[in-house]
Amino acid sequence: xxxxxxxxxxxxxxxxxxxxxxxxxxxxxxxxxxxxxxxxxxxxxxxxxxxxxxxxxxxxxxxxxxxxxxxxxxxxxxxxxxxxxxxxxxxxxxxxxxxxxxxxxxxxxxxxxxxxxxxxxxxxxxxxxxxxxxxxxxxxxxxxxxxxxxxxxxxxxxxxxxx
Amino acid sequence: xxxxxxxxxxxxxxxxxxxxxxxxxxxxxxxxxxxxxxxxxxxxxxxxxxxxxxxxxxxxxxxxxxxxxxxxxxxxxxxxxxxxxxxxxxxxxxxxxxxxxxxxxxxxxxxxxxxxxxxxxxxxxxxxxxxxxxxxxxxxxxxxxxxxxxxxxxxxxxxxxxx
Numbered sequence: 001x002x003x004x005x006x007x008x009x010x011x012x013x014x015x016x017x018x019x020x021x022x023x024x025x026x027x028x029x030x031x032x033x034x035x036x037x038x039x040x041x042x043x044x045x046x047x048x049x050x051x052x053x054x055x056x057x058x059x060x061x062x063x064x065x066x067x068x069x070x071x072x073x074x075x076x077x078x079x080x081x082x083x084x085x086x087x088x089x090x091x092x093x094x095x096x097x098x099x100x101x102x103x104x105x106x107x108x109x110x111x112x113x114x115x116x117x118x119x120x121x122x123x124x125x126x127x128x129x130x131x132x133x134x135x136x137x138x139x140x141x142x143x144x145x146x147x148x149x150x151x152x153x154x155x156x157x158x159x160x161x162x163x
Numbered sequence: 164x165x166x167x168x169x170x171x172x173x174x175x176x177x178x179x180x181x182x183x184x185x186x187x188x189x190x191x192x193x194x195x196x197x198x199x200x201x202x203x204x205x206x207x208x209x210x211x212x213x214x215x216x217x218x219x220x221x222x223x224x225x226x227x228x229x230x231x232x233x234x235x236x237x238x239x240x241x242x243x244x245x246x247x248x249x250x251x252x253x254x255x256x257x258x259x260x261x262x263x264x265x266x267x268x269x270x271x272x273x274x275x276x277x278x279x280x281x282x283x284x285x286x287x288x289x290x291x292x293x294x295x296x297x298x299x300x301x302x303x304x305x306x307x308x309x310x311x312x313x314x315x316x317x318x319x320x321x322x323x324x325x326x
Contacts, residue, residue, distance in 0.1 A: 009273040011180045012291045014172040020295060045208065046313030110172040128175045132183060133323075139299050140322060143306020150209030159303060160296075 014113065018105050021135050022098065023162030028058065028138055029094055030157040031145045037087050043148055051148055052090060054141040056082060059093055061134050063100035065119055069130070070107045074121035177276065181268050184298050185261065186325030191221065191301055192257055193320040194308045200250050206311055214311055215253060217304040219245060222256055224297050226263035228282055232293070233270045237284035 012020075032040065032055055041052045049057075060079040068075060084090040113128040123130060149156045195203065195218055204215045212220075223242040231238060247253040276291040286293060312319045 009177040009276070010173045010175075011177045011276055012174050012295075014174045016291065017174045020292075024299070045310055046316075048310065048313055113172070113174055128179065129183075132175075136187070136302050137322070139302040140306040140309070143303040144310050146303070147208055147211065147307050147310040150211055153209075159300070 014105070014108070014110070017131065017135075018102070021131075022101070024135055024138055024142075025062075025094070025098060025101075026162055027157060027159070028055070028142050028145075029091065030161070031142055031149065032087065032090060032094065034149055034154055034156060035087070035145075036152070036154075039148070039152055040087055040090075043152060045148060045151060048144060051145045052084065052087075054144065055090055055094070056084070058138050058141065059097055061137065063097045063104065065130065065134060066101060066104035066108070068119060069112070069117055069127055070104045072117070074118050077120040077122070177268070177271070177273070180294065180298075181265070184294075185264070187298055187301055187305075188225075188257070188261060188264075189325055190320060190322070191218070191305050191308075192254065193324070194305055194312065195250065195253060195257065197312055197317055197319060198250070198308075199315070199317075202311070202315055203250055203253075206315060208311060208314060211307060214308045215247065215250075217307065218253055218257070219247070221301050221304065222260055224300065226260045226267065228293065228297060229264060229267035229271070231282060232275070232280055232290055233267045235280070237281050240283040240285070 032051065035043070035051055039050075041050055044050050056079055059082060060077060064077070067073070082093055084093060108127065113131075114126055116124060117127050117130065118124040119130050123133075125133075146156045146159075195214065198206070198214055203213065205213055207213050219242055222245060223240060227240070230236070245256055247256065271290065276294075277289055279287055280290050280293065281287040282293050286296075288296075309319045309322075
């Protein structure tokens with residue numbers, strides 16, 4: 001067996017990914033705002049969920065997942081705790097979660113990003129992969145939202161506008 | 164003026180983001196494959212581009228952008244060089260770009276990820292942000308593709324299936 005020296009290059013810091021994520025969350029907030037109230041809760045294509053339901057999924061992941069990671073708590077994912085009835089309810093909760101995410105994210109050490117954690121007792125991956133998944137999942141569902149908005153004849157916010 | 168000691172935490176390495184990106188590219192490849200030939204080039208919702216056109220945008224970004232970064236070449240973005248006429252053409256080019264991306268990505272140093280570069284002579288951001296944008300843009304457009312596929316009555320590939 002030979003020993004191989006691996007040169008590891010840092011791609012980005014934890015502060016940078018947090019800022020990146022919050023930029024995406026700002027954009028998703030604009031997409032929520034762009035929907036007419038009724039369509040936010042009812043409009044759908046191809047049997048997929050309305051955008052309010054997708055936003056609730058995102059709310060059920062971000063903050064609770066980071067809290068789970070920090071507390072090493074593997075409690076199951078639960079989307080049923082929050083059932084908004086208006087766009088205002090949804091936006092209020094969205095903004096509360098912005099703070100929750102900032103608070104818990106700051107408590108994750110560099111070592112933990114590389115450690116495996118069984119998130120929600122179900123998703124056993126390195127923490128950095130779980131965090132990338134939260135962001136990717138948000139972009140993915142928001143991409144759906146863009147089609148809904150276009151199909152409703154509304155101009156969506158610019159994809160590159162974040163803050 | 165006071166000096167502040169900043170503790171910088173690494174979030175992930177460059178090898179990890181490359182693997183993550185290529186995982187997403189595999190999923191996008193599956194989405195291309197899932198479209199019926201005709202719909203890949205023609206189906207659209209809300210006046211948006213058909214999925215083949217979106218895939219050509221992604222092909223016009225990934226490899227050429229990394230080459231531009233490595234060569235410090237600020238040549239403009241150009242999508243017109245590649246005009247596939249079949250799904251097979253598109254997939255062949257997609258696979259070629261997989262190699263191009265691997266080749267050029269490996270040549271970016273740790274320092275360069277944090278340096279600002281005027282990509283395509285137009286997008287002046289730190290290199291790590293430009294790379295995140297390529298991945299985000301792919302997830303965003305692929306999210307559109309998922310709605311097209313569902314609207315066509317086809318079951319899309321699992322979002323979490325990458326390799």
